[in-house]
Structures are given as C-alpha cells and as structure tokens.
Amino acid sequence: MTTEELKQFISLQVPETVFEEAQFLNAIVDGSKAHAVLKTLREHPETDFDYLFCESGVDWKEFFYVVYHMVSRRHKHTLVLKAKISDRVNPQIESAAYIWKTAEMHELEIFDLFGIKFINHPHLRRLFLDDTWGFPLRKDYVDETNIVSL
C-alpha cells in the first residue's frame, strides 16, 4: 500500500488521526482507540503488519506517547503509530501482547521505566528495577542522592 492508501485506511478506522511525514509515516491516535487499530492493521490482508520492530514510550511532560514501529514483510511498507495517553496520574493502555508476541517484553520495559500500565498483559511486573524505585524515565523524576543537577 502507498502512503496515501495507508492514511485512508487508518482514517477509516479512526477519523481524527493526525498524520506526520517523517522517516516513516507517523499516525497519532488516542490511547483508547489504539488497540483496535493495531489489531486491524495486523490482521487485515491488505496491510498485514506482522513485524513489530519496536515499541517504546516517550514522555512529553504533559502526556505520554506509546510508539509502535511496525513493518509488513509481504507488502514491505512501514508505519509508526503513536498512541497518546493524557492521564499522567494513572496512565494505562490496552496491551498489544496478544497481537505481537514481542510486545510483551517491550511493554515490561515501558512499565518499569515510565509506569504506564498495560491492561491484559499476561505478566506485568517490574523488569530491571524493583518496587522501591519510582519511574526514572519520566521528566518529573527526582532523585536527590544520585542525580547531580548542575
């Protein structure tokens, strides 16, 4: 599918998507609608995104993004989907672990470092840190003893 066709396909699912042209096509949707779009993108034969090559979290001070980078081996198109999470107190989003198996590990890391809860994740737990740490990759993380602010 070309970029235009991908844009139309996603706009059919979620009309208020915002698109950006960067290295890949970026689509920004709201967090609550992301799961349905991802499931369709994986399963629909025209798009067939079967390889999620990265899932990461970004903290933009007022909201979070969970960014999904995916590529289709058969059609050879790439897409970046950004799911916006505006709730900073209790951020949560539906897990993509049952759509792509690799998302399990990526989501464990995002939960460990950002604190974004993934609903329906098979075994959500802190991966590297333990429960006494806060969430270090958030912009408002403060650590008096360790981080020396200049």
Add this chain to the structure above:
Amino acid sequence: MGDEIKNISNLSASGKAAAAGFPGEVHETPGGGIITSKLDDLIDWARSNSLWPLVFGTSCCAIEMMSTASAKYDWSRFGFEVARATPRQADVIVCAGTIVYKMAPVLKRLYDQMADPKYVIAMGACTISGGPFFYNTYSVVKGIDHIVPVDVYVPGCPPRPEALIHALLELQNKIRTETPISGKKKSA
C-alpha cells in the same frame, strides 16, 4: 659505579639476589650457601609475588583487563598467573567495570567470601567515583569505596593495560612494606 655492575655474572651471590629483588643475604659456604633474612621480608616478598586475582569484570574495563592477562601485556610474569573464578581461592579482586545498585550486594558478598589477606584494585573511572555516570544516572554506585575498602585506584576510561600493570606493581610495593609478623612499621 656503573662500570662495576656491567655484567650480572660478575656479581656476588648476594648481589644477584638483590638484583632480582630478593630480600636477604647469601653467604657462600662450602657445600651450599646460607641465606639470612628477616621473616617479615621473606613473607612479604613471597606474598606480593603471587597474588591470584578474582575475575570480576562487569563492563568495558574488563576488556582491558583481559588484554592485560593475555599474551601481549601478560600480567602473569608478575605472579598474577592463576585467575580464579572462585573468591575462596583469590587474593586480589580487580574490580573492572561499572557497579550498579543491583550488583553492589554481589560485590560485597564476593569480597566477604575472600580469605584474608585480601586486596582490592578499583580499575577505571566508574569504580573510583561513578565515572561518566556521575551526573545523570539513578542506577550506578558512585565509587566502590562505598562498598569495599580499596587499596589501589587506577584512573582511566578504560585505563590502558600498562596503567593496570603499574597499579599491580604499586600493590606489590604496598604489600612489601606490610609487617605480618613483628608488627613494626617498615621504612619503604
């Protein structure tokens, strides 16, 4: 002064021993020789020349330590031949690499399991003070002297193998001036 010691085979037996670093005097007697020395000196000399290191490389400094251990720089000519993987049989722990908060109890446990007399070499900037991770990280221990007592610090990121060998020789010098038996302080 220099003309007399042109050839080591011209030295007396005592002279040869001194040239090799052996503390003591050799008295030539018929049927063999007699060596006189102080027990402190002998024990220190023996201990300093056979320190067995514990393999403890966590990070990039471990690569330089491996290079020091292999053929080109070769620390085994100084006695560090047998690098043991178990702390029970090791004398010195060359802590090469970044220590994070999750690794700190492991380092302390390994240090406790070593038998006295034991020594610690802090290799690289991360073990001295947190190094390149001093400012903005939540996970690195800012210097292993928060965890174990350190004898020799080797600065560098990573220190060259020659710098590590210099540190090992400094440690040997330090051991030679200890006094295990008599308790009297030696002059350096």
